[in-house]
Amino acid sequence: MRFVVPNVLSCLLIVATCSPAAAAEVPARDPAADAAGAAPAESSAAAAGATIVAEELTLTNGRRLIGNYDRERGVLVLLNEKTGKRQGEMRVKLEDVASTKPMEITPQATQPHGANGSWLTDYAKARTVATATKRPILIDFTGSDWCGWCVKLDAEVFAKKEFKEWAKDRVVLLKIDFPRRTPLPAAVQAANDQLAQKFGVTGYPTVHVIDAASETSLRKWGYQEGGPQKWVEQMVTGVPALKGLAWVKNAD
Incomplete structure (x- = not known):
């Protein structure tokens, strides 16, 4: 047949x-x-x-x-x-x-979750992925359901396609949330509090770009108007350690 x-x-x-x-x-x-x-x-x-x-x-x-x-x-x-x-x-x-x-x-290897522009919520996992991919961690300390500036940063920068394209090959994204309307599990809340204390977070939104190996902050940042490209460019300007994160506009 x-x-x-x-x-x-x-x-x-x-x-x-x-x-x-x-x-x-x-x-x-x-x-x-x-x-x-x-x-x-x-x-x-x-x-x-x-x-x-x-x-x-x-x-x-x-x-x-x-x-x-x-x-x-x-x-x-x-x-x-x-x-x-x-x-x-x-x-x-x-x-x-x-x-x-x-x-x-040579089949292209599948990137681990967290190394492709998706947000992680566990610090230990983020460090593991960052170490494996040799990337810094971008931590967003946020109050997602009550902080107006946090909502603006998310809508104007993090939610944009351009930011996701920039992030997926450069950083490991970690979101540490402090919501008020939806309580977190006790263990998660304790871990988030400990991490915020570790990096001296006193207000929201606070963004830290850290070296995964040494756990030192390379840049402290926050909300800046102007969209993804301006936000990234201002974040990396004047910081030699972040030279590799420079914005490169993707061709449409």
């Missing part, structure tokens, strides 16, 4: 425009091979983050494909160029291949 895969599958990982006339045929799987334990859809190498050996095929019509090519069967196992994950199979005749070259795919 043979299955005809819709044209869209043949367009996977194609840099040039895909011809709508092309159709990919995938031979039926061998039931005996399946029973014996065929290879899973994703290789263990991809899951483990190891380097994956693949081929880059350029077809006579200009298409560029990435995967593992079985020349005897005329079948290409398509792989995602960034992750190495299997994307399916398509039939490619040898006479339609203009050139091939070997390549290696």
